Amino acid sequence: MKTQVVIVGAGPSGLLLGQLLGRAGIDTVILERSTREHVLGRIRAGVLERGTVRLLEEAGCADRLHREGQIHHGVELAFDNERLRLDLAALTGGAHVTVYGQTEVTRDLMEARAAAGWPTVFEAADVRIEDAATTRPRVSFEQEGVRHEVACDFVAACDGYHGVGRRSVPAEALRTFERVYPFGWLGLLADAPPAAEELVYANHPRGFALASMRSATRSRYYVQVSLDERVEDWSDDRFYRELRARLPADLAAAVTPSPSIEKSIAPLRSFVAEPMRFGRLFLAGDAAHIVPPTGAKGLNLALGDVHYLTEGFVAHYREGSDAELDAYSARALARVWKAERFSWWMTSVLHRFPDMDAFAQRMQRAEFDHLTAVPSAAVNLAENYVGLPF
Template identity: 70%
Template sequence: MRTQVVIVGSGPSGLLLGQLLAGIGVETVILERSSRDHVLGRVRAGVLEQGTVDLLGEAGAAARLHAEGLSHSGISLAFDGRLHRIDLAELTGGRHVTVYGQTEVTHDLMDRRDAAGLVTVYEASDVALYDFGGAAPFVTYDKDGITHRMDCDFIAGCDGYHGVSRGSVPERALKTFERQYPFGWLGVLAEVPPADRELVYANHERGFALCSMRSTHRSRYYVQCPEGDRVEAWSDDRFWDELRRRLPEQTAASVTTGPSFEKSIAPLRSFVAEPMRFGRLFLVGDAAHIVPPTGAKGLNLAASDVRYLFDGFRDFYQGKSEAGLDVYSAKALARVWKAVRFSWWMTNILHRFPDTGDFGQRIQEAELDYLVHSRAASTALAENYVGLPY
């Protein structure tokens, strides 16, 4: 079998790239090691930059997003017992973010791919990448006990941090950068209205907290927890009590409690692999970089990778030029490192570290106070939060 581009991974980046390529007549096959239901069961972030929304519109997968997504023109920082709103739209000339769950993005893209009759192979095991350093790469995989071979022009590795794509690159060809944070985020989903109409990021001596949402009736809340904590140690009552302790009084009073239907602990890390191109293999999204969720950049960075790679493929197939593919890694990494810096900065000013101490806590509070009272500082935060230009 043969196709033009093999996409490894059916998360949002793989599906989005496939849909954009289909729009210009480029054939793709997506290989996914998990089942469709498992992919749709992943609980992920849901704050979309305008660039991501526009790209989904270009792929023809934004109708439900526009109907159901929540447009947010600001965020609030909570410290010293008060809320301090950052007006994103006013500071950035009208730009905003949209709250719409990553699971919903995946669902919409899957539906578009199905409607177009495009090929996705779910539960493809033992995926292996070959000869991507030359002119004739191919991929093998097992399905229902049969080994298949797929020849192609290019391979797009959209299969995440633990995927086969980056693992197929010779170690000597990669340079990696990593920062592991000494805490995690304990998150719950509950069918309750959100405590605030916008996201609230809280700095407190007991640790960080975040009030978020997926819709007007479904809330997503987080509290910073120690490294190595176990979900089983956190009853719903304990979680709600701890969350309210870390919020200003008026916000805590607005928290509606209820049984959680999903509860998990996510470790926080910053990770970048360079470069993002190896011959005819391109790394996309989490396969190449991970950011802590504090800055809401994970899915949005994957979308910007897709933007650059799609532009390169379009130049190749329509303009017979490899110039766009040649600059893919450099362009993507330039934006990646800015987002890594922003996410690291947000994480540092909002979380309680083991060595923060009373002095560190005062420094954080002074920085936050300066941030909300300086238009220049607030603008820098707002520009990064809504998304730097492509």
């Protein structure tokens, strides 16, 4: 088998890259270790930046998003019982975010690829990336006991933090940066009207809480928990009691306790691998960087990488120029570190850390008061939340 670009990973970043390259006339093969059903069953965040929506439009995969997605012109922060609404549109000159589940983004991209007839190999086991440092990289995989090999010009690793992509880069060729946070998010998904029309991030002495949604009839809530907590120890009733205790009183009263569809605990970390290229192997999304979910940047940051990669591959095949590919890592990392800073800041301001003293708590309060009193501080938060340009 031979193609121009092998994409490892059929999550939203790999699928979007395949869609954009396919529309540009560039051949791709996507290899995915899981089943199609497993990929579509992943529950992930769904706050889309303006740039992400534009990329999905360019891919021809935004029709359902525009029909079903919820446009949010604001976001709220709460400190104990005080609520501060940031008018994103007013603070950024008209920008907004769109709430549309990552699972739905993946479904739209997957269906578009299938309709175009471009190949995706699911249940591709034991994927190996070889000769990435040469001009003739190869990717092999096993399926139904048979070993297959794909010759290609380039490999794009969009296969997540635990994928083969980053592991295929020699350790001495990478430098990694990491911050592991001493808590996680316990999330609950339920078919119930959201407690608020926009997302509310809450700082409370008992810990962080987030009131979010996936649609007008499906709510997504989170509470900060210690890393030694177990999902099975959290009944729905216990979760809702803890959530309500951490939200402002009026918002807590609006929460509609409903049976959970899904419940899970996600640890929080910040991680970056540099550079994001090794020979003809390019890292994108979680393969190269992780952000805590507090800033809603994970999916958006991954699709920003796809934008830069697409520009590079198109320039290579259409113009014979590798200038964009050579600049990929530096361009992507410049945006990655800005998103890492914002996500780290949001996490630091909104969560209760195990070793927090009275001084640290007062500093969190000062950050909240600063946003309330200083317009430029609110503008800075809003511009980062709706997404920095790429």
